[in-house]
Amino acid sequence: MGIVKTARLIYEYIRHDEEEKIKEVKRAIDGVDLDIEDGSFTAILGHNGSGKSTLAKHINGLLLPTEGTVWVGEMDTKDDDHIWDVRKTAGMVFQNPDNQIIGNIVEEDVGFGPENIGISTEEIWKRVDESLKAVGMTAYRKQSPNKLSGGQKQRVAIAGVMAMRPRCIILDEPTAMLDPNGRKEVIRTIRQLNRSEGITVLLITHYMEEAIDADRIVVMDDGRIVMDGRPKEIFAGVKELKAYGLDVPQVTELAFQLKEAGMPLPDGILGREELMKELLPLL
Ligand SMILES: Nc1ncnc2c1ncn2[C@@H]1O[C@H](COP(=O)(O)OP(=O)(O)OP(=O)(O)O)[C@@H](O)[C@H]1O
Numbered sequence: 406m407g408i409v410k411t412a413r414l415i416y417e418y419i420r421h422d423e424e425e426k427i428k429e430v431k432r433a434i435d436g437v438d439l440d441i442e443d444g445s446f447t448a449i450l451g452h453n454g455s456g457k458s459t460l461a462k463h464i465n466g467l468l469l470p471t472e473g474t475v476w477v478g479e480m481d482t483k484d485d486d487h488i489w490d491v492r493k494t495a496g497m498v499f500q501n502p503d504n505q506i507i508g509n510i511v512e513e514d515v516g517f518g519p520e521n522i523g524i525s526t527e528e529i530w531k532r533v534d535e536s537l538k539a540v541g542m543t544a545y546r547k548q549s550p551n552k553l554s555g556g557q558k559q560r561v562a563i564a565g566v567m568a569m570r571p572r573c574i575i576l577d578e579p580t581a582m583l584d585p586n587g588r589k590e591v592i593r594t595i596r597q598l599n600r601s602e603g604i605t606v607l608l609i610t611h612y613m614e615e616a617i618d619a620d621r622i623v624v625m626d627d628g629r630i631v632m633d634g635r636p637k638e639i640f641a642g643v644k645e646l647k648a649y650g651l652d653v654p655q656v657t658e659l660a661f662q663l664k665e666a667g668m669p670l671p672d673g674i675l676g677r678e679e680l681m682k683e684l685l686p687l688l
Pocket residue numbers: 418419420432433451452453454455456457458459460
């Protein structure tokens with residue numbers, strides 16, 4: 406069993422429409438079976454309202470299943486005794502770093518989580534040092550978070566989660582509010598955490614390019630998993646992805662258009678020529 410596993414997960418909520426006087430039960434998650442391998446990097450894609458955030462919140466125990474089960478490190482998230490261990494095992498990073506950063510100084514902010522759970526001062530500083538190093542923010546440790554760029558703030562937020570020593574981090578559109586440079590630096594940081602620290606990553610994103618280097622891509626639509634595979638398998642399904650309201654990475658779109666036009670594949674395009682060569686036969 407993987408580090409995160411869901412079995413027949415269903416989440417229902419009541420939709421209340423005052424104007425239309427409607428009160429109905431709706432399913433945000435509809436029978437999701439997912440098994441995430443320890444140490445892997447999985448990207449979760451899907452258009453707005455497909456259920457990605459609702460799924461993420463289940464993995465962190467912020468939401469509990471209406472039906473079915475979610476295990477994190479073999480703990481059932483429904484089991485009250487384990488809820489804090491679940492949250493320590495699977496840390497969550499949200500879209501807006503401003504909502505996660507509470508300290509006035511970077512290093513204080515990163516130490517806040519461990520301090521809150523009664524870790525010794527010596528151990529807190531050790532974790533702060535390690536976490537800031539892991540996200541490449543050591544040079545900014547004495548600064549006020551207000552003075553940082555969006556990408557830097559998000560890296561501090563990630564360091565705050567890392568200081569809790571999670572085995573898995575779930576990032577819910579962590580780059581949505583960032584400019585292209587900020588996006589790149591945050592994605593680089595996430596990859597580094599996965600590769601060097603062995604942290605399991607679940608990245609929810611709208612940006613296809615961010616999913617290219619994942620080990621696995623899971624596509625959601627209407628609360629269900631509709632595609633699941635390695636990036637090149639998923640991106641080869643250009644028509645299917647488009648039908649689910651998703652764009653494909655530029656490089657795939659280009660390869661697809663060339664193929665449709667019966668044109669040969671030029672070398673060196675967008676620095677992704679290797680991926681294109683692999684993708685083209687699959688299209
Ligand atoms: N408690 C709730 N009350 C009302 N609507 C809900 C509730 N929980 C989930 N939903 C609805 O369920 C659907 C799935 O929402 P969710 O936020 O998980 O989607 P998403 O894929 O993360 O979307 P986005 O990309 O816009 O963040 C949406 O239509 C959302 O409005």
